Amino acid sequence: MSLKRMLLAGVCLIAAAVASPTYAQECASSQNAAVQCFVGNAVRTNLLTLHFGMTMSQFKAYGVSVSNTLQTQPTSLVVVGLASAVADAMPPTNANGSANSTAQQTAMDSIVAAALANNLMTLPPQTTSQDLQWLSIDLVNAMNANGHILLSPGTLLRVIDSYVVSSTANGTVNWTQANSAIASMVNSLASGGLLKLPPTITASQAIQFAQSLAQTIYTYKTATGRQTL
Secondary structure, X not given: OOHHHHOOHHHHHHHHHHHOHHHXXXXXXXXXXXXXXXXXXXXXXXXXXXXXXXXXXXXXXXXHHHHXXXXXXXXXXXXXXXXXXXXXXXXOEOOOXXXXXXXXXXXXXXXXXXXXXXXXXXXXXXXXXXXXXXXXXXXXXXXXXXXXXXXXXXXXXXXXXXXXXXOEEOOEEOHHHHHHHHHHHHHHHHHOOOOOOOOOOOHHHHHHHHHHHHHHHHHXXXXXXXXXX
């Protein structure tokens, strides 16, 4: 579900108000009710389709979660940023060009889990970690089809990958060496003012997140047969 589609909620609610005053009152009873009405109308009119194996009730709850996430910063910004990076640096294809959406989704799920574990983002109201993983992969899927990215948001992932590559010999990663190099990188960025951590995130958490990204990158490259990102 994209932000653009969420903004169409008003149109659906107006249509609902014309059709049934009682239904319109129910939809206007709260923000969450309005979102649920929008999702239900959007599915019935084929604007949206049920996905991730959800029932209508679950999809409505997911719609509420998306709405709450979009209103919660910095979580919304982190989700969009991470999804953009994955779409750029971890495409849903193998090294030979064949499709492999599972590898991309696994990577995205892992990165979201690491971001939550290291306090880079928090769960918005009525939102689970699964909801954030679903939202992130929805964003990734939309970005996969976008051929107009001018900058490379996956740069950070590629920088971290360079430490994994330089610490690899005969197909085996020396994780002690890689993690040490990544920790030094994060500390250098922080001390040089290029990485500004908010008061809620410690340098240790930032390092652990970066090291988790290295593990995710390695898993993704193994699944897709890529030597580098």
